[in-house]
Amino acid sequence: MDVGLANSSYIQANRCIRRSSLNCRDDLDRFIPNRGAIDFDFAQYMLMKARRGEGKENLGVSSSPSSEAYRKQLAQALNLNRTRILSFRNKPSIPLQIDHLHETNPRRRRYIPQKSERTLQIPGIEDDYYFNSLDWGSKNVLAIALEDTVHLWDASNDDPRELVTVDEENGPVTSVKWAPDGLRIAVGLNNSDVQLWDSTANKLLKTLRGCHSSFVGALDWNNNDILTTGGMDGLIVNNDVRMRDHIVEIYRGHSEMVCGLRWSPSGRKLASGGSDNLLHIWDRSMASLNSQTQWLHRLQDHTVAVKALAWCPFQENLLASGGGLSDRCIKFWSTNTGACLNSVDTGSQVCSLLWNRNERELLSSHGSLQNQLTLWEYPSMVKIAERIEHTSRVLFMSQSPDGRIVASASADQTLKLWNVFGTSEVAKPTQKAAHEPFAQFNRIRCIMKDLEESPSTAVLDGEITGIRFGLASRDEISTSSISDCLISHPSQLSNPFLSLPLESGKCESCGTDEIGECEGHF
Structure with a gap:
């Protein structure tokens, strides 16, 4: 190859490389920070200078206009006349507020009265955990069993009256339960009979016999015609009150006393609790009269008798149950799967449970040591309120038809009315009127x-x-x-x-x- 041609090619290649490097250098830019923001040496000097009192003008020394102009230009060029020690910046812009998108109208805290609305004396109430002696009907009439007598109180007109006093050999009354129509009431007796009464006419409509061999402690209605009874013999019986042969279905699963019965709001499932520490879930479609009915779920997590049962009004197939003295737990169950969703140790015997129909809340009544009513938030199970007025265990609770008022009956021979579910927003308690409705209940007792x-x-x-x-x-x-x-x-x-x-x-x-x-x- 010709040497001159090779040198020429080498020179052209070097030129191309130089051009490309120059082009690359032209594309680059060097970052020059704000020197005023990082000149910490000057900042320290200015701070120390101000502390020592330096830099004051020597007013006695005069300078020519040309010298003064030169000094100003030099100071401006060298950035010597700064009054700011460090540079200041504007505040960052406020970020977009989006809280209002989550809740336009924040909920007000609900006021819960500190004390009960009424306290009524109820001498003669049986101090028996396995009884169910209190129920509030859909016609706003409260029924309570005191020894051998069932008393009614019409809350609409404050009218108390006696429904029935059974013979001493058949008593005491062990359970009461209103039919959904609020006109008929079932009365369970110690002798295993169940009586059906017309409350408006004070008339005995029917006596159901042959269901059980001993006292009937639990009652619930599936509809206006099917009355479910639970007895000390462990049997659960569906009775069609329209028929002469009223026994239509029998559930066998408990080996001891049935003390809790609750039909689900849909009427398809029945929850039963017993003194054998068992909780059963039954499917109505699987019930039969002759063959042994198989339970849908047998739940054995409680360690003592299960009496308190409550179906959730806002979540289908959610059941709450409460255990007795040595268990003390409230448990939540999925009745679809039989799984225990949560368990809370309350510290005392759980006697009764009620759901708030308007809020996600659960009310529980308890035995010793405090004999309290506790309001829980669901599902966190944080205590919202606790009310302690009863001096003995709170055996029974029942809810008014509108869901606002709760009646609690205790072994201390008192019945208390609580506005625990009623007030929807913060409010101060109103002063009681001079005339007390229900005052005639303040001294209920028998006259000679x-x-x-x-x-x-x-x-x-x-x-x-x-x-x-x-x-x-x-x-x-x-x-x-x-x-x-x-x-x-x-x-x-x-x-x-x-x-x-x-x-x-x-x-x-x-x-x-x-x-x-x-x-x-x-």
Whole structure:
């Protein structure tokens, strides 16, 4: 190859390489930071200079205009006249606020009263964990069993009355349950019978016999016609109250007493709890009369009797159950799979459970040591409120038809009304009116039977113990130490039970007519 040609090619190649490197260098740019923001030496000098008091103008030294102009230009060129020690920057822009997208109207905290609305005396209530002696019907009538008698209280007009007193050999009354229509009520007895009563006419409609061999402690209605009973013999029986041969289906799975029964809102599943520590879920479609019905789920996580049962109103197939004294747990179950979703140790015997129909809340009643009512948030199971007023275990709870008021009955012989589910927003408790509705319940107790034979007043130790309504004049009454006035209405003389407190110690305060007859205005 010609040497000149080779040198020429080498020179052209070098030129191309140089051009490409120059082109690359032209494409690059060097980052020059803001020197004022990183000149920490100058910042330290300015801080120390201000502290030492340097830099003040020597007012006694004069300079020519040309020298002053030169000094200013030099200081400007060298950035010597800075008054800022470090550079300042604008605040960053506020980020976009999107909280309002999550909740336009934040929910207000619901006010829960600190105390019960009413306290009613109920002497004669049985202190038995396995009874179910309280129920609130759809017509706003509360039924409670006290020994051998079932009492009704119409909350709409504050009217108390007696439904039935069973014979002593058949009692006591062990369970009560209103039909969905709110007109008929089932009454379970200690002798294994179940009576069906018309509450409006005080008429016995039917007696169901042959279902059980011992007392009936649990009742629930599947609809207006199917009454389910659970007995001490461990049997669960579906009864069609329209039929003469009323036993239509039998569930066999418990070896001991059935103390809890609850049909699901759909009526397809039945939950049963027993003193054998078992919780069963039954499918109505699998029930039969002759063959042994197989349970859908047998749940054995509780360690003692299971009485408290409550189906969730807002989530289908969710069941809450509560265990007795040595268990103390509230458990949540999926009745589709039989899985235990959660378990909470409450620290005391769980006697009863109620769901709030409007909120995701569960109310539980308990035994010793505190005998409290506890409101839980679901599903976190954080305690929202705890109310302690009862002095003995709170055996029974029932909910008003509108879901606002809860009645709790305790072995301390009191029934309390709680507005625990009623108030929807923060509010101060209103002052009670001077006239207390339901005041006639404040002293419920039996009057001596000889009052029927002696309509005049019976005065013992200066205190009125009985008075026939409208037949005693104030002249017969010693007003020195009157504390209460026990009234026996003519229609209730067979078993009177009302005790009404006087407004004051003077008979005139209760109302008298022109001739001095007591009008009974209390």
